Each structure stands twice: as structure tokens, then as C-alpha cells.
Amino acid sequence: xxxxxxxxxxxxxxxxxxxxxxxxxxxxxxxxxxxxxxxxxxxxxxxxxxxxxxxxxxxxxxxxxxxxxxxxxxxxxxxxxxxxxxxxxxxxxxxxxxxxxxxxxxxxxxxxxx
Amino acid sequence: xxxxxxxxxxxxxxxxxxxxxxxxxxxxxxxxxxxxxxxxxxxxxxxxxxxxxxxxxxxxxxxxxxxxxxxxxxxxxxxxxxxxxxxxxxxxxxxxxxxxxxxxxxxxxxxxxxxx
Numbered sequence: 001x002x003x004x005x006x007x008x009x010x011x012x013x014x015x016x017x018x019x020x021x022x023x024x025x026x027x028x029x030x031x032x033x034x035x036x037x038x039x040x041x042x043x044x045x046x047x048x049x050x051x052x053x054x055x056x057x058x059x060x061x062x063x064x065x066x067x068x069x070x071x072x073x074x075x076x077x078x079x080x081x082x083x084x085x086x087x088x089x090x091x092x093x094x095x096x097x098x099x100x101x102x103x104x105x106x107x108x109x110x111x112x113x114x
Numbered sequence: 115x116x117x118x119x120x121x122x123x124x125x126x127x128x129x130x131x132x133x134x135x136x137x138x139x140x141x142x143x144x145x146x147x148x149x150x151x152x153x154x155x156x157x158x159x160x161x162x163x164x165x166x167x168x169x170x171x172x173x174x175x176x177x178x179x180x181x182x183x184x185x186x187x188x189x190x191x192x193x194x195x196x197x198x199x200x201x202x203x204x205x206x207x208x209x210x211x212x213x214x215x216x217x218x219x220x221x222x223x224x225x226x227x228x229x230x
């Protein structure tokens with residue numbers, strides 16, 4: 001596909017459930033980022049991959065959040081034992097290289113924890 | 115502490131006039147700046163960027179100005195069109211980090227409405 005795709009687009013989870021969010025970056029893009037966007041806020045950085053290596057996970061809010069990109073393309077963000085404060089839009093972005101290139105965003109996954 | 119600030123939550127302009135969206139930043143390590151446009155239920159779409167070695171970058175109707183000494187940038191849209199109505203985010207990052215990532219730090223956004 002031409003752009004970044006994410007699935008599912010919408011997810012409703014009961015508090016305490018585990019969820020997995022998928023991101024398909026633009027083919028050939030080395031860098032992949034996950035962001036969390038709360039209502040009325042700008043996106044906030046969660047984690048960054050360069051190929052399959054997770055180089056920065058400083059934005060992950062707790063050890064319930066885990067991300068992987070095992071083959072350097074598709075990435076999964078997993079949230080264990082979801083809490084209400086995890087409700088947000090989760091955005092994935094990819095870029096051609098690590099530095100000085102614009103990031104292209106997917107449509108996001110809206111997670112609602114009830 | 116917000117490192118990137120967009121102090122106007124909303125802006126309304128008439129079609130054909132100029133729209134000016136403003137952004138301030140506090141981190142002197144930032145040297146790459148981007149503007150994104152976002153429609154409801156879609157991801158942010160890249161508009162235009164500027165690195166700190168420039169003070170202006172132009173792409174069609176969109177121009178970004180950077181005043182590094184004031185830590186301020188602005189996006190000018192001329193002429194404004196109704197299809198420009200969206201939320202605009204300012205974002206910043208360092209061009210090079212030691213062992214880190216070029217993660218973007220975003221402002222909270224400004225909702226632009228262009229009236230026909």
C-alpha cells in the first residue's frame with residue numbers, strides 16, 4: 001500500500017484485558033514510531049524502532065506497554081491489563097531514515113477502555 | 115513542562131485571506147520543525163518542514179518562517195481555502211541525537227476554520 005496502515009481502527013476493551021495494535025509502515029521505511037494522542041492534546045512519543053531494533057522506549061508510560069518489530073517491518077504495540085487512562089488514539093508513523101525526514105502517520109487506532 | 119506551545123486553540127479566517135498559525139518552543143536542542151494537518155478520524159498529514167539553517171521555506175500556498183533567536187515559528191497559508199479547515203500541529207525534534215531517536219515533540223494544535 002501507499003501509506004501507513006493500522007489495525008484495528010477502533011478497539012473497545014474491558015478494564016484488565018490485553019490488547020494488540022498493529023502497524024504496517026510504508027515499504028522501505030527504516031524508522032518506525034508509536035505515539036499516543038489523548039483527547040485535545042498533540043501526539044506524545046511512546047517508542048522508536050530503527051529496523052528491528054528498539055532504540056528508544058522512554059515514552060512508554062508503564063511496563064504494561066510493550067512494542068516489537070521482529071522483522072523490521074510490521075510492528076505491534078501491546079498493552080497488558082488495560083486501564084481507563086489508556087484510552088486514547090494510538091498513532092504509528094514511519095520515515096525513510098532516522099534523521100531529518102518527515103514522519104508519515106497512519107490513521108490511528110482509537111482505544112476505549114470501559 | 116510543554117516544550118512546544120501553540121497558544122491559540124482556534125483561529126477563524128475568511129476564504130482568500132491569510133491564515134497565520136504560531137508556535138513557540140523552549141528546547142534549544144530542537145533544530146528541525148514540521149507542520150502537520152489533521153482532519154477528524156485521520157492521522158496527521160505532513161505539510162511542510164524547516165531546518166534551523168534556514169529562516170523560511172515555501173511550498174505553494176504554505177510558507178513556514180523560523181526565528182531561532184525568539185524560538186518561534188509560524189505557518190502562513192495564502193490564500194486560505196475552506197478545505198484548509200483542520201487542526202494544525204507544530205512539531206519539533208533535534209536533527210541528531212546521541213543514541214536516541216528523532217522523535218517529534220508536538221504542540222496541542224490550533225483548529226483553523228476557513229469560512230466561505
